[in-house]
Amino acid sequence: MSNGVLCFANNNEINYIKQAEQLAIRIKKYMGLPTSLCTSDQYSNSGKIFDKIIKLKEGQPNNKRYYDTVDFKTLNFKNYSRCKSYDLSPYDKTLVLDVDYIITNNKLSDAFINGDFKIYRHGVDLCPWRKYKEFDFINDKGVPFYWATCFYFVKNQEHKIFFDLLKHISENWNHYKMVYDIDARNFRNDHLFSIGIHMMNGFEDNDWAKPMPGKMYYTLDRDELIEIDKEKLKFLLEKEHTRNEYILGSIRDANVHVMNKFSLERLL
Amino acid sequence: MDEKLEKALGFSNLATILNNQKRILKEQYDEELVFYHAGGKFKADRTLFSFVCNLDSEDAVIIDENSVPVKIEVEEFKNLVKSHYTTASDNFLSRYKAISNKRSVEGIVDV
Numbered sequence: 001m002s003n004g005v006l007c008f009a010n011n012n013e014i015n016y017i018k019q020a021e022q023l024a025i026r027i028k029k030y031m032g033l034p035t036s037l038c039t040s041d042q043y044s045n046s047g048k049i050f051d052k053i054i055k056l057k058e059g060q061p062n063n064k065r066y067y068d069t070v071d072f073k074t075l076n077f078k079n080y081s082r083c084k085s086y087d088l089s090p091y092d093k094t095l096v097l098d099v100d101y102i103i104t105n106n107k108l109s110d111a112f113i114n115g116d117f118k119i120y121r122h123g124v125d126l127c128p129w130r131k132y133k134e135f136d137f138i139n140d141k142g143v144p145f146y147w148a149t150c151f152y153f154v155k156n157q158e159h160k161i162f163f164d165l166l167k168h169i170s171e172n173w174n175h176y177k178m179v180y181d182i183d184a185r186n187f188r189n190d191h192l193f194s195i196g197i198h199m200m201n202g203f204e205d206n207d208w209a210k211p212m213p214g215k216m217y218y219t220l221d222r223d224e225l226i227e228i229d230k231e232k233l234k235f236l237l238e239k240e241h242t243r244n245e246y247i248l249g250s251i252r253d254a255n256v257h258v259m260n261k262f263s264l265e266r267l268l
Numbered sequence: 269m270d271e272k273l274e275k276a277l278g279f280s281n282l283a284t285i286l287n288n289q290k291r292i293l294k295e296q297y298d299e300e301l302v303f304y305h306a307g308g309k310f311k312a313d314r315t316l317f318s319f320v321c322n323l324d325s326e327d328a329v330i331i332d333e334n335s336v337p338v339k340i341e342v343e344e345f346k347n348l349v350k351s352h353y354t355t356a357s358d359n360f361l362s363r364y365k366a367i368s369n370k371r372s373v374e375g376i377v378d379v
Contacts, residue, residue: 069272110304116334124295128288210334213309215299217292226273234377236272237288246272247285250377251292254299 003112004051004091005035007099010058010078014066014261017043019099022268024049026103033095033109038081038088054088056081062186067221068262069236070244082148082189083170086155086163098149100264102256104231107214111152116210117159119151119193123216123257126249127223127237138194139181144205146197148189149257150212166196218257225263233258285373293363300356305348308338312352320346 005027009016017039024035034051037043040058061076081088085096093112097103111118121144123135138145153159169176169192180198182191200208219225219235224246227234231253236246258264301312309332310316320330323342330345332338366379 107299113304114307124292126288126292128284128291207334213302213304215295217295224272247281247288248373248377249285249288249292250379251296254296 001092002090003033003093003095004089005031005033005095005097006038006085006089006091007035007097008038008056008079008081009099010040010056012061012075012077013073014075015265016099016261017041018268019261019264021049023097023099023101023103027097030103031106031109036090040078052090054090056088064186066261068260069222069224069238069246079187079189080170083163083166083192086153086160089155091155093152093154095152096150098257100258100261101150102228102233102258102264104233104255105214105253108150108212108255110213115154115156117151117153117162117208118210118212119197120147120149120212120216121145121209123147123149123218126217126219126235126251126256128247129240130220130238138191139183141181142205143180143194143198145190146194146209147216147257148193149218150216151193152212162196162200165199166192169195214255216257217251217254219259221260223263224260225258225267228267282371282373282376285376286367286370289367289376289379290364293360293367296363297356297360300359301352302333303348303352305345306338306340308332308336308340309334310349312349312356314353317349317353320349 007020007023009020011017020037027033027035036052036054037050038054038056040056043053045053058078059080061078063074064077065072065074085094095108095111135145137143173187176195180195184191197209219237222238224236225233226236232250233256234248234250237249239245239247303310303312311333320342326342327339328342329337329339363379367376370376370379
């Protein structure tokens, strides 16, 4: 049985492939696993950082506002291929990660102990005051929110059914967006996976999807990553009721999803 | 960056930062208590610790964190729970002490 990590990177003004390289290097260092890159960009892999390069044909890009603390840019982004992870993965057991995930330990290796589909239902915000209901439920009807940032699956019939369902939802997004009363302007993989899991759960809050091991710590794009020192990360975290004011925060030996992609790129 | 950093430091409230770092340490403590054994997921907290210490059979069935029943060998499992509880708690104590003694923002976040 082969185990490995799959990540997706399609460059715009942000160099996602560079971020994917840091992810693959850290995955190798802390978890001893190979990483394959799915991309629609040209990439030579001369440094053999990635196990395999999987060529993507991405559809029409979305427009999205990317914040770098208080400043922002509106950029194109392509994120439609994640639901094809089952078909694209060269591994029997696959961990899929966002490229802006900083790995500093091997806790995610525990996902490989069995064949349950695993995903985070909750994350831990490093900022002390923020409580966003959009990260709890995808709508006002109480359909749970899941983070498509990080998930684990195996090649079996049940998981194939799930990913085929995701492709169907993705192809009919406007219909499902309306049925599930999602008011986000852009397509989000978090919403796609949340709807798919809700359906796999028999349209109830059930436990078909098991929690990923460890915790997913995260910072938003309103925060700034200011230092990476091996296993220690330091941040400026948005201060409550203020604009452009921050508190300092740090964390050691924890896997962190850094949503301010500009600040991550500055430190790579 | 330096200007932002200076501004952040200027506005920072030592107590806010200290409390946030303590909150993060507690989250990491809860995370470290979790371990996987015999295909099950367990949290080596005080409840599980007390429970397994009172088991007097060779084998037992424990309901894991995902509500799945898992058959375990008691002595081996007891040692695992004790080991995870002790390691996580010792780490929590040392990290907590390290930041509690600091009297500056830089000192707290540099631990």
